[in-house]
Amino acid sequence: MGFGQLSYDVAHLLAGTVLLLSFLLLYQRRISAVISTFAAQGAALALAVAWQGWAQGAPGLYVTALVAATAKAVLIPLALRALVRRFGLHRSVEPALGIGAGLIVGVGLVALAILVVLPATTGAGALAREDLAMALSVVLLGMLMMITRRQAISQVIGLLSLENGLVLAAAGVRGLPLVVELSTAALVLVLAGMAGFFAFHLRASFASLDLSLLHRHRGERAEAERP
Numbered sequence: 001m002g003f004g005q006l007s008y009d010v011a012h013l014l015a016g017t018v019l020l021l022s023f024l025l026l027y028q029r030r031i032s033a034v035i036s037t038f039a040a041q042g043a044a045l046a047l048a049v050a051w052q053g054w055a056q057g058a059p060g061l062y063v064t065a066l067v068a069a070t071a072k073a074v075l076i077p078l079a080l081r082a083l084v085r086r087f088g089l090h091r092s093v094e095p096a097l098g099i100g101a102g103l104i105v106g107v108g109l110v111a112l113a114i115l116v117v118l119p120a121t122t123g124a125g126a127l128a129r130e131d132l133a134m135a136l137s138v139v140l141l142g143m144l145m146m147i148t149r150r151q152a153i154s155q156v157i158g159l160l161s162l163e164n165g166l167v168l169a170a171a172g173v174r175g176l177p178l179v180v181e182l183s184t185a186a187l188v189l190v191l192a193g194m195a196g197f198f199a200f201h202l203r204a205s206f207a208s209l210d211l212s213l214l215h216r217h218r219g220e221r222a223e224a225e226r227p
Contacts, residue, residue, distance in 0.1 A: 007055045014048035015134045018168055019110070022141040025161055026102045031153060035080045038157050042072025045164050049171040061171055068167060076160065080153060097148040109140040131172040138165030 021041035028034045046069035053061025097105070113136040118129055142162025146155045 010051055014051055015131050017044040019134050019137055022138050023106055025145055026106055031084055034157055035077050039073050039077035052171040102148050106141050110137040113137040128172050132169055135165045135169035
């Protein structure tokens with residue numbers, strides 16, 4: 001096995017781990033398990049980006065990997081756990097779509113990503129094409145999690161997982177300017193701040209982080225306003 005093949009295989013292994021953890025996010029039923037899985041995905045993303053930096057000879061990607069490891073594997077999970085403890089949310093997640101059905105839809109989205117990316121990137125290298133397909137799969141699974149989860153924290157984690165896919169895709173592009181990488185990392189921190197703000201105010205207004213209560217409140221209000 002040559003060095004090039006080893007680099008190729010390790011890059012696929014790390015990107016595949018990020019994708020696998022996206023499926024585990026859809027599978028988890030407890031909030032604490034969802035947060036732990038997201039932290040593991042952040043660590044896997046950091047390793048994948050760092051490996052791309054080494055394989056491409058792009059030191060700027062090491063900065064992105066460090067920020068991803070610090071923010072997504074440590075700081076954001078700690079902040080979310082603090083919210084869980086503060087609001088006493090040690091209970092199961094209630095998805096709008098069943099776990100089994102959600103996983104089946106997820107497999108379909110991965111197939112869709114492959115069908116879209118591979119034919120559209122025929123001029124690119126094999127590693128870039130396949131990594132981009134996996135990155136798009138992570139993005140689509142993050143969107144699916146946002147759609148199928150009712151609690152604000154779970155939806156925020158879906159949004160952050162979606163952003164993990166964007167970072168993974170950007171890391172596979174050679175010559176990506178460092179300013180773009182840092183802007184992406186800054187976006188992660190902004191999203192984390194928005195997540196805490198949103199969760200706090202939703203809890204203060206409705207005594208829960210379950211968004212189904214918000215929809216119920218809107219329905220009751222509409223009925224009360226009818227003549």
